[in-house]
Amino acid sequence: MRTRWFSFIIVLVILVGCTGRSSKSALTKINLPMGYVANVQFSPFYMGKERGYFEKAGFDVTFDYRWETDGIQLVAAGEIPFSVASGDQVIQARSRGLPVVAVAAWYQKFPVAVIALENTPLNSPADMRGLRIGIPETFGASYIGLRALLKAGGLTEADIDLQTIGYTQLAALTAGTVDAVVVYANNEPVVFTREGTAFNALYVSNYANLVSAVIVSNDTMIKEHSKEVEAFVTAFLAGLNDVIADPDAAFKVCGAYIEGLEENAIAQRGVLDTSIEFWRTPHLGRFDAAAWEEAQTVMLEIGLIEKTMPVETLFTNAFAQ
């Protein structure tokens, strides 16, 4: 009798143990490369995690604030299934033979702008002629955005004095070492506005339709694990939708992920509200093929890619229904 009870308890313990293990091991761990430091812009991901959307989709997501190029390479190498990156990086990587594909759109408008202090008029892109313009790097979204603006104004790089200044744009602008700077439209202008500094701005999205930040996966995932891709995209879009619907709640959620948010709450709330305007669309997650075409055209002109590729190799709308 005692032996039977003992066996029963053993079996019960094993069963409970297995149940516990299976529920945990069912989650796929993902250390998601974000491409930038912890920021309110990543609130859709934080929201997706906090509200259990990723967990429900089968993912245990943690955030890895490494460079987007690293994320793309790891996705291409099959080390991780997803990454966050800008669309131009997908084009760049794909042109080098890396099998990465954008599976969901995040930013619907290209969030790059050229700003100048109020004494430098910037009514149209043509006004950039002859200006000393500071840019963080001569590649990536900032550079592509600037070149698109120059093109819209009928200018070339030879018409401006382009200076690579790293991520010191506001300091360089206020110090007067440059006349204008290329910035992220949802960041530096918000800082200036909050400080009460008057400025003029040219927003790239008003002059060009370029693909922006996206969720990236790879060919193998799309072919062999499409259900997982769809689940991940759905979870992300649920988080994105919640942020747009309830920015107050989203901002609260961000507090758990961003050090010092409370102390910079006013400015960061401004960044979030501005960012939301760049995400808003009736069709969350879906790509506009024309934006990929235009981005490729600009990148080809700059010389970042040697030839354009069929856009259907760069993105898919299959998962953002």
Add this chain to the structure above:
Amino acid sequence: MAARTTTKSNGNHNQTPFRHLPFYLFSLGLCFLIWQTAVLWIADTPRRFLLPTPGEVVARFTKLAGNGVLLHNASVTLLEMGLGLLVGTTLAVLLGYGVAHSKFIAYLLEPVIVTSQAVPIVALAPLLTVWFGPGLASKVVVCALIVFFPILVNVVTGLKNIDPRLRDLFRMLEAPRYQVIVKLEIPAALPAFLAGLKVSGTLAGMGAVVGEFVASTRGLGYLVKQGQNLYDLPMMFVAIITLMAIALVVYSLLGLVERRTLRWSVQDTTASYSEEVA
């Protein structure tokens, strides 16, 4: 006895490059073998996107060397290194002299100097770019900051370790200040200074690259960054290998300077670590 030691020492120095050549070649060959093995290991896996083949790197090197891009960018980095080394060394020698001779200066500067070394240069570099602009000046300052500390420490150590009896002798002979400096302090501190210079020479390359990573349009650090952003791994490898070659050449040249300068040394204090190991 002294003459014999010196002769032996010089003899070793003359043989050094040839004596060690097989070891260097073996070491390089081993690295190449490991690299090629890794490439073959991952050739049929998606991980091939993480490592270029030696052939791809050689082809990229040929192209970059052929069109002058490599030379142009390497010369920019070398200029930054050279100026940074010059500025950093000058400051380190002057301050080191002050610290070694004045307790007041030592107490005043040592805490600042030591704590400043705890600040990672990558954290300071963006600030330096704001303060000194995105051009050459900020890179030189970054290099100077990196090379400063090893030289300063060695200069102070060299000066403080001078035999007190020699100082007494110069004092007894009523030698003027400049003679104490030229005949006693410089020769006595020279071995330690040159050892520090050798270390700093190689660190200067790191400083230049850190500066170029923050903001640049040329230099080997810029090529690395450009390669990374264009997913051009062979270009990254070419730039990194060139940086390594520069560090090796700078170290060897400074080692040569050290050996030539310290020929007079009675004790063979110039023997490098590798020589001792060998």
